[in-house]
Amino acid sequence: MLFVRYYLWFAPQVLSIVVLIGSVRRGLPRKLPIFFSYLVFTLVQFLTLFTISRMHPFPVLKYRLLLTLGTGINGFLILAVIYEVAEDLLLSRSALALSLRTLLRWTAAMLLLAAAIVSAALSRFDLGRAMNVFQVLDFSTSVVQCGLLLALFLFSHAFHLSWRSPATGVALGFGIDASLELANAAVLALLGRSGFIATDVAGMAAYHVSVLIWLVYVFLPERAPRFAGAGLQKSDIEFWDQEVQRMVRR
Amino acid sequence: MIVPLLVALVGVLALFLIIYLAKGHHATGCDVDALAAQLRPLDVNAFRNLIDEREEKFLRELLPGKEFRRVHRERTLAAVEYVKCAAQNAAILIRLAEAAKQAPDPAVSAAAEKLLDNALRLRLHAFHVVPRLYLGMLVPRTALAPRFVADGYDALTRQVVMLGCLQYPTRGMSSAL
Numbered sequence: 491m492l493f494v495r496y497y498l499w500f501a502p503q504v505l506s507i508v509v510l511i512g513s514v515r516r517g518l519p520r521k522l523p524i525f526f527s528y529l530v531f532t533l534v535q536f537l538t539l540f541t542i543s544r545m546h547p548f549p550v551l552k553y554r555l556l557l558t559l560g561t562g563i564n565g566f567l568i569l570a571v572i573y574e575v576a577e578d579l580l581l582s583r584s585a586l587a588l589s590l591r592t593l594l595r596w597t598a599a600m601l602l603l604a605a606a607i608v609s610a611a612l613s614r615f616d617l618g619r620a621m622n623v624f625q626v627l628d629f630s631t632s633v634v635q636c637g638l639l640l641a642l643f644l645f646s647h648a649f650h651l652s653w654r655s656p657a658t659g660v661a662l663g664f665g666i667d668a669s670l671e672l673a674n675a676a677v678l679a680l681l682g683r684s685g686f687i688a689t690d691v692a693g694m695a696a697y698h699v700s701v702l703i704w705l706v707y708v709f710l711p712e713r714a715p716r717f718a719g720a721g722l723q724k725s726d727i728e729f730w731d732q733e734v735q736r737m738v739r740r
Numbered sequence: 741m742i743v744p745l746l747v748a749l750v751g752v753l754a755l756f757l758i759i760y761l762a763k764g765h766h767a768t769g770c771d772v773d774a775l776a777a778q779l780r781p782l783d784v785n786a787f788r789n790l791i792d793e794r795e796e797k798f799l800r801e802l803l804p805g806k807e808f809r810r811v812h813r814e815r816t817l818a819a820v821e822y823v824k825c826a827a828q829n830a831a832i833l834i835r836l837a838e839a840a841k842q843a844p845d846p847a848v849s850a851a852a853e854k855l856l857d858n859a860l861r862l863r864l865h866a867f868h869v870v871p872r873l874y875l876g877m878l879v880p881r882t883a884l885a886p887r888f889v890a891d892g893y894d895a896l897t898r899q900v901v902m903l904g905c906l907q908y909p910t911r912g913m914s915s916a917l
Contacts, residue, residue, distance in 0.1 A: 583856070583857065583860055586860055586864065589864060608743065608747060611743040612743060612744060612747065636751070636754050636758075639758060640754055640757060640758060640761075643757075643758060643761035643762060644761065646761075647761050648863075648867070649831070649834065649860060649863055649864075650831035650832075650834050650835055650863075651834060651838075652835065652838055653762075658762055661762070662758065662759070662762045665754075665755075665758035665762070666755060666758065666759070668754075669751045669752070669754040669755035669758060670751065670755060671751075672747060672748075672750060672751030672754065673747070673748045673751030673752055673755075674751075675747065676743075676744040676745065676746075676747035676748035676751065677744070677748060679743075679744040679747075680741070680744045680745075680748075
C-alpha cells in the first residue's frame with residue numbers, strides 16, 4: 491500500500507513534466523496560458539510539500555498550512571482554466587457570447603451556493619475534525635468545477651460545436667478529477683477518519699487519470715473536420731452563380 | 741447518511757455524463773459529407789404562413805371557439821416541427837461551417853465564419869422559440885410570433901449558397917435547405 495501511495499504521489503508529477511514539455515512543443519502556453527500556469531504551480535506545490543515532508547522533525551502545522559493554501563490557489567487556478575477553456579471554445583463566438591456568459595455566471599453562482607450548503611450538511615457527519623478547511627475548500631472547488639464543466643459540455647452538445655483536441659482533453663481531465671473527488675468527499679464523510687487513507691489514494695488516482703488524459707490529448711494530432719472531394723471546378727462556379735442569382739431575385 | 745450517498749451518486753453520474761458528452765464531441769467531428777446528407781428540406785413560406793398573426797386573426801374570426809383551439813393547436817405543433825427542423829439544419833451547418841473555416845482561401849474562411857455565427861444565432865433563437873410556441877398552444881394570444889426564425893433561416897440559406905459558390909463540396913446543400 492505504501493508503494494501505491496508513493497507511486498500515486500510521484501507519477502502524476504513526473505507525467506505533468508511530460509505534459510508541460512508537450513504543451514510547449516504544441517504552443518499551448520500561448521493558447522491556454524492559465525492551464526500552463528496551473529501545471530507549473532502543481533509541480534512547485536508538490537516539490538515544496540515533498541521537501542517539508544522530508545524534514546526532521548516533521549512540521550505538521552506548516553505542512554497543513556501550505557497544503558490548505560495550495561488547495562485554495564489550486565481551486566482558483568482550476569476555475570480560471572475552466573473560464574479560459576470556455577472563452578476559447580464558446581464565449582469567443584459572438585452569437586453565443588452574451589447569452590452563455592450570463593448563463594455561466596448564474597450556473598457558477600448556483601454551484602457556489604450548492605457547495606456551501608452541501609459542505610455544511612456533510613460536515614455534520616464528520617468525526618474528529620476530518621472535515622477541516624482543506625477538505626471544505628477541496629470539496630467546494632470540486633462541486634463548482636464539476637458543475638461548470640458539465641454545463642460547458644452540455645452547451646457544446648446543444649450547439650453541436652466540436653472541440654479541439656487539447657481543450658477537450660483539459661476539460662475532460664478536470665471533469666473526471668472533479669467528479670471522482672465529489673464521490674470521494676462523500677465517502678470520507680461517511681467513513682470518517684478511518685477512510686482517510688483510502689479516499690486520499692482514490693483522490694490521487696483520480697488526478698493520475700486526469701494527467702494521463704492530458705498527456706494523451708497533448709500528443710494526439712488535432713482532428714479538424716474536413717470535406718472530402720475534389721477542388722473547385724468551373725462548372726461548379728457556374729452552378730453556384732446561378733443559385734446565388736436565383737436567391738437574390740427571390 | 742442520505743446526503744453523502746446522494747453526493748456520491750451525483751459524482752458518479754457526473755463522471756459518466758462528462759465521459760459520454762466528451763466522447764460525442766469527437767465521434768461527430770470528422771465525417772462532414774455524411775452530415776451534409778442529413779440536411780432536411782424546409783418550406784420557409786409555409787412556416788411563415790403558420791406563424792402569421794393575420795392568418796391567426798382570420799381563423800379566430802372565422803371558426804367557432806372550440807374548432808379554432810383545435811386548429812390553433814395543430815398549427816402550433818406544425819410550427820414547432822418547423823423550428824426543430826430549422827434548428828437541426830442549423831446544427832449541421834455549424835459543423836459544415838467549422839470544416840469550411842479550415843480552408844486556406846480567406847474568402848471561404850470568412851464566409852464560413854459568417855455562416856457559423858448565424859447558424860449559432862438561429863439555434864439559440866430556436867431554443868427560445870419552442871417553449872414560447874408550446875405556451876402559446878396552452879394559452880392562445882401569449883405566444884410571440886417567431887418571425888425571426890424564418891428570417892434567420894432565409895439569411896442562413898443565402899449564406900450557404902455564398903459558401904457553396906466559394907467551395908465545391910457544399911454543392912446541393914441549398915436545395916436541401
